[in-house]
Amino acid sequence: MGSERRTVTNADGRKLEVLTAGHPGGYPWLWVPGSPSAAADQPRLDDVATKLDLRMVTWSRPGYGGSSPRPLPAQGPRIVDDIPDIETILEALGIDEFVVVGWSGGGPRALACAAMLPDRCRAAATLAGIAPFDAEGLDWMAGMGPGNVADFTAALEGAEPYGAFKVTYFLPMTTASVDDVAAGLVALLTPSDDVALAGDLAPWLTEMMHRAGAQGVIGVRDDGLAIVAPWGFDVRSIPVPVAIWAGGRDATVPFAHGRWLAANVPGAVAHLFDEAGHITLLNDLEDVLQELLELK
DSSP states (O other), rough: OOOOEEEETTTOOOOEEEEEOOTTTEEEEEOOOOSSSOOOHHHHHHHHHHHEEEEEEOOTTSSSSSOOOOOOTTTOOOGGGGHHHHEEEEEHOOOEEEEEEEEEHHHHHHHHHHOOOOOOEEEEESOOOOOOOOOTOOTTTTTTHHHHHHHHHTTOOOHHHHHHHHHHHGGGGOOOOHHHHHHHHHOOHHHHHHIIIIIIIHHHHHHHHHTTTTTTTHHHHHHHHHHHHHSSSSSGGGGGEEEEEEEOSSSSSSSSHHHHHHSTTOEEEEEEEOOOOTTGGGHHHHHHHHHHHOOO
8 A cells, every 4th residue: 555654753762764554554563674684665565564554664763864873872772672663653543452564683673572562562573583692502603604704703893893893894885886795695595595586685684774774883883782782582381372483504694593493482382494594574464464363
């Protein structure tokens, strides 16, 4: 049915860029993409939301797209810091309850909704979602592509060196062509992902990359810092239904992350596919949402 972009204002005066699509009167579905990302039109999201009578809501996290940066806390950013922004968006759009899907680095935000907003979040899913950096018994970087290992290793060095790392390795992608962005992602993708990327996803990921860098590296820097810091909540205390989707051929977020989440999120419904990759899981989005609507 088409998308609509708007700006809402947080209690501290920061602006949040919000994008809605699908059925305006449908059941609310929060979509949280990974890092880097920003609110970008994607007909596939609009189509699946319309088909399932859902109102899709997504947004640019602080420092991405048209959303104001969040001042860097002394202890560094945390995943749980996004919850007040999410509550602001819910109130502005008149949303009482919702389901949420987080892909890749968006997975921790979906889990944060399930942990911190259990009276409103009816069900959550992670697609190729990252596990906590301090997850007990998980060798967190094992199986990651070299680019991701270098990225998160830089994040562990702190805000200033990580920001400099992102200036070198992220900023060029924010003006790159669709072909160049696709080529830059090859090292993190599998052959099955390459097929998916050749369709409608490459232009969308490119637009997200461009919009994510609209304010430089501040958004992607804070995203990485939050991922390798304590998240601010315990996934083992989540009280609402959660589905974990993960692929055995994922070199961006290793399969072990999905297995760990499936074993540690209470009552999690596990969908662990040996042959799936990081991007191919997006092809299952309709099934993911149908399951959440049954679980809620």
